[in-house]
Amino acid sequence: DHFIICDYSYKVENICKELKNEIKNCKIVLIANREENPVKETTGVHFIRGDSTKESVIEKANVQKASTVIVLADSAMDERLADAHSVLTTLAVRHMNPSCKIIAESLNPENIEHFRRAGANEIICTGEISGQLIFRSSIYNGLTQMLRELITNRFGNELYSGAVPDYLVNVEFSAALVKMQEKGAILLGIYRDNELYTNPAPDTVIRNGDKLVYIAKNTLF
Amino acid sequence: DHFIICDYSYKVENICKELKNEIKNCKIVLIANREENPVKETTGVHFIRGDSTKESVIEKANVQKASTVIVLADSAMDERLADAHSVLTTLAVRHMNPSCKIIAESLNPENIEHFRRAGANEIICTGEISGQLIFRSSIYNGLTQMLRELITNRFGNELYSGAVPDYLVNVEFSAALVKMQEKGAILLGIYRDNELYTNPAPDTVIRNGDKLVYIAKNTLF
Numbered sequence A, B: 001d002h003f004i005i006c007d008y009s010y011k012v013e014n015i016c017k018e019l020k021n022e023i024k025n026c027k028i029v030l031i032a033n034r035e036e037n038p039v040k041e042t043t044g045v046h047f048i049r050g051d052s053t054k055e056s057v058i059e060k061a062n063v064q065k066a067s068t069v070i071v072l073a074d075s076a077m078d079e080r081l082a083d084a085h086s087v088l089t090t091l092a093v094r095h096m097n098p099s100c101k102i103i104a105e106s107l108n109p110e111n112i113e114h115f116r117r118a119g120a121n122e123i124i125c126t127g128e129i130s131g132q133l134i135f136r137s138s139i140y141n142g143l144t145q146m147l148r149e150l151i152t153n154r155f156g157n158e159l160y161s162g163a164v165p166d167y168l169v170n171v172e173f174s175a176a177l178v179k180m181q182e183k184g185a186i187l188l189g190i191y192r193d194n195e196l197y198t199n200p201a202p203d204t205v206i207r208n209g210d211k212l213v214y215i216a217k218n219t220l221f
Ligand SMILES: [Ca+2]
Pocket: A148, A149, A150, A151, A152, A153, A154, A155, A156, A157, A158
């Protein structure tokens, strides 16, 4: 029931800090091909040295019992090699644990499909997202600030998703937008059967079992 | 009136493609410390070889006439060095062109203040944003998809900002939310005097001169 992070980049500290903030007694194991633990001792992360594509190495992290495995692009590797390495790690993890949640970082959007086939549940193409964000900021003002606010929980609002509460079942999207704003949230979309419907038609009816994606200062449901 | 991109990482191709899509006859100059042009010829980007922190090099890109300069973290550099190098480039660019828009990529959030002092107008901390996104995706479903949709213009909705149209001046935020949804957009916040007010109190009155941040399939205003 622990978290495993495979491979090191400067993002690891941030991710560990947030996980420990959000989840009580969160246990994190870091696997990295580094001589020494690249993360400060105070982070309270258990370090395993080795190649994360090897079953013998990930076994040491007790991968069979992990709830979530985060596979990051190794910052010590060439951009092109890092994704290939991460796909191999994803394959090995999925082979040893068919049910854990695997979140993989992909640098090149062309590799997203490889990660999916290897068994990743969520693939985050950080290279593409960063590039798009830089591009859009060069044309529109305030967008970077908005995104930074939405995805960091240090200040302001955050982006959340949660199961539809009873009072919103069978309600049209436009009416739900108004109801949620009265509670301090802005509804953005519906996540249904693994498909995301952002800003759907106003008369779209919310169903039991949907997840709602919204922004708010705190989770509403 | 051209764009300059300082330093190379795999993001450059993506950024150039989007700029050329969005702006007719967009002229882009890439400065990078690489033996050969790292970008495909077909991208139509003018390549200048050299160290982007040197005035003699950025002068060759006609920096005095540039409208926008994008300073990226060089992928060939150590993570820690890349930010320091980018701050020096920002300083040199600002010195030679006091009025252009400078968008800088920062890997470490601790360096944001250095970039600001050096004269950057927008600082995008891609390391922090990627880390947060990976963390949040490991806990909430659908958030990655939502963000990917919002910041790429390949499909679905996009995040936009634009000057308040007349029909929304002196209107309360909650009423504007409803009015904009009738036009197919979800209002997220107000950008006023360089401050962003995301999801403000429902009775916040929109003023002339504000910019509105919203999501929609196409720009509304
Ligand atoms: Ca926030």
